[in-house]
Every structure is written in structure tokens, then in C-alpha cells.
Amino acid sequence: MNAIATGTDPILEIDGLRTEFRLRGGTITAVNDLDLTIRPGETVALVGESGSGKSVTSLSVMRLLARKVGAIAAGSVRFRGKDGTVRDLVTLDEESMRQVRGNDIAMVFQEPMTSLNPVYTIGDQISEPMRVHQGTPKGEAWDAAVALLEKVGIPDPRRRAGQYPHELSGGMRQRATIAMALACDPMLLIADEPTTALDVTIQAQILELMQALQRDTGMGMLFVTHNLGVVAEIAHRVAVMYAGRLIEDGPVREVFRNPRHPYTVGLLKSMPKLGDATRMKKAGETLNAIPGMVPSLRNLPSGCSFAPRCSYAIDACRAAVPPLAAVSENHHSRCIRWQEVRP
Amino acid sequence: MLRYTLHRLLIGAGMLLALSVLIFILLRLTPGDPIDAYIDPNVAISQEEMAALRTRLGLDQPLPVQYFAWLSQAVQGNLGYSIQRFDQTVAGLIAQRMGPTLLLMAAGLTIAIVVGITAGVIGAIRRNTLPDLSLSVLALVGISSPAFLTALLGLYVFSVRLHWTPSGGMLTPATPFSLLDLLHHLILPAIVLSVGYTSLIMRYTRASMLEVLNQDYVRTARAKGVKEFWVIVKHTLRNALLPVVTLIGSTIGLAVGGAIFIETVFNWPGMGLLLVDAVGTRDYPVIMGATLVIGAAVIVVNILTDLTYAVVDPRIKVA
Numbered sequence A: 001m002n003a004i005a006t007g008t009d010p011i012l013e014i015d016g017l018r019t020e021f022r023l024r025g026g027t028i029t030a031v032n033d034l035d036l037t038i039r040p041g042e043t044v045a046l047v048g049e050s051g052s053g054k055s056v057t058s059l060s061v062m063r064l065l066a067r068k069v070g071a072i073a074a075g076s077v078r079f080r081g082k083d084g085t086v087r088d089l090v091t092l093d094e095e096s097m098r099q100v101r102g103n104d105i106a107m108v109f110q111e112p113m114t115s116l117n118p119v120y121t122i123g124d125q126i127s128e129p130m131r132v133h134q135g136t137p138k139g140e141a142w143d144a145a146v147a148l149l150e151k152v153g154i155p156d157p158r159r160r161a162g163q164y165p166h167e168l169s170g171g172m173r174q175r176a177t178i179a180m181a182l183a184c185d186p187m188l189l190i191a192d193e194p195t196t197a198l199d200v201t202i203q204a205q206i207l208e209l210m211q212a213l214q215r216d217t218g219m220g221m222l223f224v225t226h227n228l229g230v231v232a233e234i235a236h237r238v239a240v241m242y243a244g245r246l247i248e249d250g251p252v253r254e255v256f257r258n259p260r261h262p263y264t265v266g267l268l269k270s271m272p273k274l275g276d277a278t279r280m281k282k283a284g285e286t287l288n289a290i291p292g293m294v295p296s297l298r299n300l301p302s303g304c305s306f307a308p309r310c311s312y313a314i315d316a317c318r319a320a321v322p323p324l325a326a327v328s329e330n331h332h333s334r335c336i337r338w339q340e341v342r343p
Numbered sequence B: 001m002l003r004y005t006l007h008r009l010l011i012g013a014g015m016l017l018a019l020s021v022l023i024f025i026l027l028r029l030t031p032g033d034p035i036d037a038y039i040d041p042n043v044a045i046s047q048e049e050m051a052a053l054r055t056r057l058g059l060d061q062p063l064p065v066q067y068f069a070w071l072s073q074a075v076q077g078n079l080g081y082s083i084q085r086f087d088q089t090v091a092g093l094i095a096q097r098m099g100p101t102l103l104l105m106a107a108g109l110t111i112a113i114v115v116g117i118t119a120g121v122i123g124a125i126r127r128n129t130l131p132d133l134s135l136s137v138l139a140l141v142g143i144s145s146p147a148f149l150t151a152l153l154g155l156y157v158f159s160v161r162l163h164w165t166p167s168g169g170m171l172t173p174a175t176p177f178s179l180l181d182l183l184h185h186l187i188l189p190a191i192v193l194s195v196g197y198t199s200l201i202m203r204y205t206r207a208s209m210l211e212v213l214n215q216d217y218v219r220t221a222r223a224k225g226v227k228e229f230w231v232i233v234k235h236t237l238r239n240a241l242l243p244v245v246t247l248i249g250s251t252i253g254l255a256v257g258g259a260i261f262i263e264t265v266f267n268w269p270g271m272g273l274l275l276v277d278a279v280g281t282r283d284y285p286v287i288m289g290a291t292l293v294i295g296a297a298v299i300v301v302n303i304l305t306d307l308t309y310a311v312v313d314p315r316i317k318v319a
């Protein structure tokens, strides 16, 4: 684990991404000037408190933002497809983008209870991407779906394929949605808090499964979570978001051992110990040991958004948004006092 | 599924029985003696003759006995004879009139379902645009216009003014049967019958579509790269129709009421016209028979709706 990414060309290069929502009472910037790179076989964890823009980032890559409300305002998302050509997904026409979805980039969502269609069988829903993208005949796609169910560890897959979502447990359903995402052998898997809705033992099983599948397929993975324990377990690199901006990124081991942004330090301090997760889930707690509140995107403080909660904050922090400083070659921090930050 | 079906059938049978009791009691509660209908008021009749007639018709028996006598005949398909048309059995009359009513209702419902669902889907996927707003206004007008207004307005505009459609009847008398002639007579009453229904179905479909479009599984379908057309038809509409199916089934009774009214306005030779004529002439056997058959039809449709629902929604089976 935590191996430094291989030297191969990136499959995904997000550059200066800015996503806005036009709402009553003004425009908010949910993702601001975000850079992120993912290489084949690499898992990048996107972490941050609720509302920091993690889901919006994933949906921007997929171009699945709520139409009319949300739109990518700036930046590029260069993606290297199965055929090796690199294209900017931001400017891709809708039909080509549709062919990317579920085929080159697949997605697993947070809620296994609601992300499967209640009126179609599991087998039907898993075979759909193959029918849509590869024109696989129905029977053949069904057999492939059964094989996929077996691959994600569902016992008695042939019977399960014929069942409806409500006949499966939460963990089973999440395995089924993972099988669905893998149907077309994607280059990149985006998982938006895939284990958050599950209880701890199931959570661990699903993480293990996703790791194993990634090793087998060599796909890249963008793993969205607000749980640093999960990050430590699954990711090679981590990117921390705060109020729509990336504030620190780097290899997991390095960031965990040597965090260079006060917010990351706070997150790590509030990281639940083993076994705490259940307690916290029961009590409805989240990572909240940092004093103060996440600022509203509607009126962000000037300069560094974290400054009002930060014990290191000085006037310069409030004057301008700090640039991403290079701590080392692949470790960055958006803090002007990163050298002074103590873990 | 079998248990569910049996359960629904049993409930339906109970409802039908209750309905028959209700019809029987209501008719006996209405002022006037049923015997009057059998007597010519201009001919003198003695008390003995009257009593004899009562005995022959069974009207001297206690009410429950009369009810069971009527019911046991009814279940065998014998609904008695019409008082006004001595030569005709009630069952025969109903059989004659059933076809036209079914035709009118089927045409009206088909229009309502096709137009209502299409308009609802368009409204939902183009929500808050000009097409959606125009459709919503039309639906509001459609729902709030009373049937007599639509019917008379339709007659006035299309029949009296424009001469596009005949003003009543089902076929042109004294001409050989032609399908075109039938459709020509059918179109206006069918549309008038469908107006309120179309609006209702449209509003339901639109609201239901909007709700389903927000569901996670619709986003999942898009994330799989499903074409937008199929996202709408396969992943959204299929789910959105579940409450619409119930709506259609459970309001079919209203459509029957509407049909009765429209038949009288357009002189359509169906059950409604039969019933209204019978009420006017106090033709009790016909009133009872027709009401029973109409009620039975509504109950059967409701059972079919529930069963359809169970087929379309796999989650029902466990219940």
C-alpha cells in the first residue's frame, strides 16, 4: 500500500476546475481552481467535511451536474480513454460524453438503497452498460452479469441476478452496484462515499473488495470519503478539500505523517480510532473536533477560507487566497505558514 | 401472487354483495310503490286484483325474502323483465347497450391515457418552460370545466357551428354500417369524456415524473451512459407510472358517471342512456340490473388495477 504512483501517463488530469451553481440569491462556487491527477492503478482519495465539494468534483468529471443549476465555469478535465486518445471532457459533446460514462469512467454512489432501480432485476441493471456500450446480446450480457456478481463475492449469483434490489441487503446491493460499474472494464472508477451508508464490518469487506478489484484490473480510482481511516486503508494519494478548494495533497503516508496544513492536522487529530466509527455513527457525529464552523459558500471569508478557524492565522492569510506551495515534489499545501505547522 | 389475487377477488365479491343490498334498499326507500309502475292509472282495478298482482310479483313477501329471490335470479343472469318494454328481458337490454358504452369509455380512456401521459412527460422534462406552462394552464381549465359545459360547448362549436361532427347518436340511421360513420359519431363524445381525465392524468404524470427524475437511480442510469431517451422511458417513466396506474383504476368509477351523462347529451345508445330512461319511467328491474352491472364492472376494473400494479411493481408481491 501507499506505493508511489507508477511513472505511466495519467488517465485523468483535472486542471483549474471551477464549478458553479446559479441559485436564487447569487452564484456559489462549489469547486474552485482544483487540480488533480490520477494514474493507472492509482487510488486518489478526496477527503473533506460534508459540503466541501467532493461530490460536485466527481459529478463535474462525469458531467452529471444538475442541469440549468450547476455548470463547469472554467478548467479542463483531460481524460485518456481506452483507445489511448486524450480528450478534454469539459468541452466534449454530449453524445461522446455519454459514451464515456459507464464505459471509460464508471461511478459507484453512496446510497446502495436508492441507487438501483426498484423495478428491474439486478441482472438486468448490471448487463445494461454492456448492452448500451458494446451492443452485447441480452443473453450473453446476462451471463456476463452473473460472472460479475460472482466476482464481487455474491453467493449464488445466478439466482441473485434474477432478483430485485429490495430482495438484497445493503452490502449485497453495494456489491451489485460495484459489479455494474465494472461491467465495461472502465479505465477509471469514481466512488462517492461507497461505504458511508454501510455498517462497519460490511464497510471493511467492501473496501477490501474494491482494493482487490483494482489490483486485478489496474484501473485508476477516485475515492471520495470523509473518513480518514478509510483513506489510510485504500488510497495511494490523498487530496484534502475545504470550502471548494484543494488545501493539501500528497502521498497518503507523507500527508498522514507530516501534514502541512492546519486543517489537515485538525482532521487527523479528530480521526476516529479503530472501533470508534460505530460509536460515532450511532451518535451522529462526524469529523468535528476542529473548533468553529465550515463557512457558507455564499459568503466566504476573504483570503484563506480556513483562517477564521485557524490558530496559525495572521493578517496575510486574510489578505489573499494562499497559493499551493510545494512541500516536496508531489506534496502541496495551501498555507503560507506551512513550514511552521506542527502535526 | 396467487394469494394476493384470491384476496382481492374475495374483497371484490364482498363489495359486490354489499352493492346489491344497497341498490335493493335504496330503491325500496324511494317514494312510490313499485306496483304503480305495473298499473295503468286510467283503468280501474279492484283491491283483489291488486293483491293478486302483488302476490304474483312477490311484492307481498318480507323485504329480505324479496332480496334473496332477486339475488338468486340475478346471479343466474336473470334480471327480470323491463316494465316499460314488456317484450325485453333486462339482461337482453343491458347486453345490447353494453357494447356502445364500452366503446365510448374505451375511446375516451385511450385518448386520456395517451394524451395525458405524453403531455405529463413533456411538462416534466421541459418544466417551467413555455410548453410546460401552457400545458399546465390547459390542464387546469380541463379539470375545472364541468362536463356539461365541455359537452355543450363541444356540441355547439363542432356540431352546430362547424358541422364537423353529428350532433348525436352512434350511427347515421337508414344507412349501411360503416366504421368511418361510427368513428365520426364517436370522436366528439369520446373527447368530451376524456377532457377531465386527460388533465388529471397529465398532472399526476408530471408530478410523478418530476419526483422520479430526482431519484438516485435515474442518476445511476445516466452514469451508466444510458441514452437520455431511455433514461426517461425506461428508468423514469416506468416508475413514474405506478401511481398513475392506481389513479386511472381508482377513478374509473368517475368515468362511468361521466359516460352516463355524456350518453344522454349525445344520445349515445349505451348503458347510461338506458339507465336514465329507466329512472324517468320508474323501470325498477332495469334500474337495478343496470346499476348492478355497472357497479360490478367498476369493481372488476379496480381488481384488475390492483393486479396490474402488482405486476408492474415487483415490490408488491411480498405484501
Ligand SMILES: Nc1ncnc2c1ncn2[C@@H]1O[C@H](COP(=O)(O)OP(=O)(O)O)[C@@H](O)[C@H]1O
Pocket (backbone or CB within 6 Å): A021, A023, A028, A030, A048, A049, A050, A051, A052, A053, A054, A055, A056, A057, A066, A069, A070, A297
Ligand atoms: N444540486 C445542487 N444545487 C445547488 N447547490 C449544490 C448542488 N449540489 C451541490 N451544491 C453546493 O455545492 C456544495 C458542495 O456539495 P458537495 O460536493 O455535494 O459536498 P460533499 O463534499 O459533501 O460531497 C454544497 O454545499 C452546495 O452548496
Ligand SMILES: [Mg+2]
Pocket (backbone or CB within 6 Å): A054, A055, A056, A192, A193
Ligand atoms: Mg458528497
